[in-house]
Amino acid sequence: MNLVRSELLKIRTTSTWWIFGLITLPLWALTALINWLQTDALANSDFGEMSADQEAQIEASRAVESLAANVYTNGQFFGLLIVMLLGIIVVTSEFFHQTVTTTFLTVPHRTAVMVAKLVAAAVVAMLFWLATTVLNLIFGALVMSSVDLGSQLGSGAVWRATALNGLAYLLWSVLGVGLGVLIRSQIGATVTGILLYLGGAVGAAIAIGILANRWGDWINDLQVLVPSLASSLMVSGTDIPGNPPRWAGAAVLIGYAVVAGAIGALTMRRRDIS
Structure with missing residues (x-):
């Protein structure tokens, strides 16, 4: 617990957490507006004739x-990116400020340090999830009422999606820590993380769509292997025809987080930090 408190103190006494918090708010507001328009369109629009699958x-x-x-x-897409970057900085800031040697001299058990960083990153991620969830409960009730569907706060699907959203925040913080261990450069790890996240969400979706048109709809099932797409899949309220089941998204993301955490711990134990 002392190690975890120490890691949380490092985060709390720097400007990183509140800078990311200030970035998160306008991004949340932007996605809130988009989701409001999308919800209104889906609830009230007539999409005309289309194929049976569509x-x-x-x-x-x-x-x-x-x-x-x-x-x-709401806000999951950018929220997960933010907590991943926080996880990266929890590790890479030690190398950037050259305090990692002092940390390991004070606590020679590197695995314990790695676990403390994982827990600290997870705690901060949960705080970000909690803050956005409070906003979503207010915003969501207004949006659902505006389209005459009621708040739906009594629906089990809503609370299941909210809980899985919290799990996604937790897992992406672990992925961020693992990436920070593998790429010790703060700039390098941050840029790599952003490219992997956004490239996976946009590039993979486009590529899978093109391949599915050529080779068949079974290609669409491969989207579950892309972490950012798996995150979106796991919080959908219902299974969408043509998409993998929601549980598959959660299983894949958990697998990535376990592998990232294990590789991070082994790398930190064996790598020379001088």
Whole structure:
């Protein structure tokens, strides 16, 4: 516990956490506006004639459970990126400020230091999730009422999506710490993390769509292997036809986090830090 408190103190006594907090708020507001417009369009628009597969996907997306889960997990896309970057900085700041040698001289058990950093990053990630969840409960109730669907706060799908959203925040903080251990340069790890996250969300989605048109719809199931897409999948209120099941997204993300944490711990134990 002393090690965890020490790591939390390092975070709390720097400007990093509140700078990321200030960045998170406008990004949350932007996605809130987009989700409001999207919810209104799905709830009230007539999409005309379309193929049977497209109609099934639209109907699943405009289901009350799916709409509610989407607005009550608002801000996830940028929120997960923020907590991943915080996880990276928890590790790389030690190398950037050249305090890592002092840390390991004080606490020679490197695995314990790694675990403390993982726990500290997870605690901060949970605080970010809690803050955005409070905002979402207010915002989501207003949006759902505006489209005459009620708040849906009594729906199990809403609370399940909210809890899985918290799990996603936790797992992405672990992924950030693991990446920070592998790439000790703060700038290098940050840029790599952003490229992997955004590239995975946008680039992989485009590539999978192109390949699916050429080789068949089974290619769409591969999107679950992309961490940023798996995160979105796991908080959907209902299973969308043509997409992998929600539990698969959670399982894949947990697998990535376990591997990242294990590799990070082994790397920190064996790597020369002089």
